[in-house]
Amino acid sequence: MRKIRDVLRLKCGLGRSHREIAAILRISHSTVGSYVRRAREAGVSWPLPDELDDRRLEAALYPPTPPSRVRRPEPDWAWVHRELARHKGVTLQLLWLEYREAHPDGYQYSRFCDRYRQWRGRLDVVLRQVYRAGEKAFVDYAGSTVEVTDRRTGEVQDAKVFVGVLAASNHTFVDVTLTRSLPDWTASHVRMFEFWGGVPELVIPDNEKAAVRRASRYEPDVNRTYHDLAVHYGTAVLPARPRSPQDKAKVEAAVQNVGRWVLAPLRNHRFFSLSEVREAIAPLLAALNERPFQKTEGSRRSLFEDLDRPALKPLPADRYEYAEWRKARVNIDYHIQVDGRFYSVPHALARREVEVRLGTTTVEIFHKHRRVAAHIRGRGKGGYTTDPGHMPAAHRAHLQWTPSRLVRWARKTGPETAAFARKLLETRPHPEQGYRSCLGLMRLARAYPAERLEAACRRALDIGAHSYKSVKTILSAGLDQADDGDQQALSLPADHAHVRGPDYYANSHNGKES
Structure with missing residues (x-):
């Protein structure tokens, strides 16, 4: 002034x-x-x-301006709020332009924004934030539990209550499990996605032990199995910050509603199995999702059908199969030990550390994020599962030879060779002890004609010399080509350690000793 x-x-x-x-x-x-x-x-x-x-x-x-008598057409603020959540590209400016196109005498843009913020401020805190359709789901366990009695023992267990909620529509899911362990945690997620018939872009858990190995405000370490589930369903896991309840206000409110409208009515019921609990929860959960909102139009169910369901990603063709991740070191026999059983890996990885994905029916082994082996999961302890392709060439060649195969090979050379090979295998305490002798015969077959090997084997059988060395000696000395009369001196096995021949005994009898 x-x-x-x-x-x-x-x-x-x-x-x-x-x-x-x-x-x-x-x-x-x-x-x-x-x-x-x-x-x-x-x-x-x-x-x-x-x-x-x-x-x-x-x-x-500056006298006060008399109030305007012109009333601007009021937008449907609940519709504006839903449209902001429906698609990422929708903004207040776009909605204002559509509003002015329908009402040229309507509010200016700044007044339009102010009026929307005033309307939004009257909503509950969990409804004020604008969540995109199909974008986020919040999950957590409720503090309340449900008692389940074992029919046989009478033991009472407290079943844990898993709650999931879609951010845009507040559509709620409830499941019960006996534990909060990793298998139950992942199984509840599978049932949740199937309940909604689709998958959100993000799943936001609290820092549950089954979900997060190491909590961090900036880089939380998500459990490997939980990460696998997210990859299978095409979503991502973003844990809430530690000690930050505002990050998961949606699920906090959902837990409160589940306690009030689902669990409280069941407080006097006695259950004997989880399936009974789930059957009792189903109609109460449906009623909760159909319950009209107090401060805006519609219900969780109607918003779900209008917003979230069309925006959710489709379920994969196959249901997720639970698997745990472990670490193991490959032994010198190129096998790892998992739950008391042994599984082979490529022999080049001996003494290396590998990762093992232990599924319900399969065992997959990874080295540096590359799968190097897969086996059917065995039952019981102490057994071996070996892939011949993982063995060194020498081990694999040894395994491929069996008594019947060796005899079949010898038969290609001739009946005498087959009979000799059979004798080699029969005269050993264990057939495998005759494998090397038979392999020696195979080598002789490459060095000598089949007729000579047949004659040598026949001669060795006649004199009872059942060894590879006997046949080799006969061939190298050419005795397989001599007449039968020339063989009288070889009536004993040629490779016997104590055979000295008739001259030795004649000289010894005359008092001459060589």
Whole structure:
């Protein structure tokens, strides 16, 4: 008001021009003209009366604006709120443009935004945030439990209550399990996705032990099995920050509603199995999702059908199969031990550390994020599951030879060779002890014609020399080609350690000893 008084003094009292007054008071000349015009319209002249203080002077120059009698068409703010959640590209400006297209005399953009914020401020805190359709699901365990009695023993267990809620529609899911372990945690997620018939873009759990191995405000370490479930369903896991309940206000409110409208009505029921609990929960949960909102139109179910269901990702073709991840070190026999059983890996990984994905029916082994082996999961302890492709070449070749296969090979050379090979296997305490002798015969077959090997085997059988060395000696000495009369001296096995021949005994009898 001081500058207004100075403007009136300089203009009316001293007769200065508007530009001179503006330069003296360091204000714009248009402001000077506005002050002078308002004073003229209010009938205020210089000098000012003593009773005209600053408050009365301001009231005279700036009288209150009479309220407008024009009523602007009011937008449907609940519809605006839902449209913001329906699609990522929808903004208040786009909705205002559509509103002005339908109502040219409607609010200006700034007033439109102010009116929406005022309406949103009257909602519950969990409804104020704008969540995109199909974007987020919050999951957590309720503090309340449900008692389940074992029919045989009478033991009472507290079943844990799993709660999931979709952010945009507040559509709620409830499951019960006997534990909060990793298998039950993942199984509840599978049932939750199937209940909704689709998968959200993000799943936001609390820092549950089964979900997060190491809680962190910036880089939480998600359990490997839980991560696998997320990859299978094409979603991502984003744990809430530790000690930050505002990050999961949706599920906190859902837990409260489940306790009030689902669990409380069942407090006097006695259950004997989880299936009984789930059957009792189903109609109460349906009623909760059909229950109308108090401060906005519709229900969880109607919003789910309108917002979330069309935006959820489709379920994969196969249901997730639970599997645990473990670490193991490959032994020198290129096997790892898992739950007391042994499974092979490629022999080049001996003494290396590998990761094991232990499924219900399969065992998969990974090295540096690459699958190197897969086996059917065995039952019981102490057994071996070996893939021949994992063995060194020498081990694999040894395994491939069996008594019947060796005899079949020998038969290709001839009946005498087959008979000799059979004799090699029969005269050993264990057939495998004759494998090497038979492999030696195979080598001789590559060095000598089949007719000579047949003759050598026949001669060895005749003299009872059942060894590879006997046949080799006969062949190298050419005895397989000699006449039968020339073989009388070889009536004993040629490779016997104590055979010295008839000359030895003749010389010894004459008193000569060699």
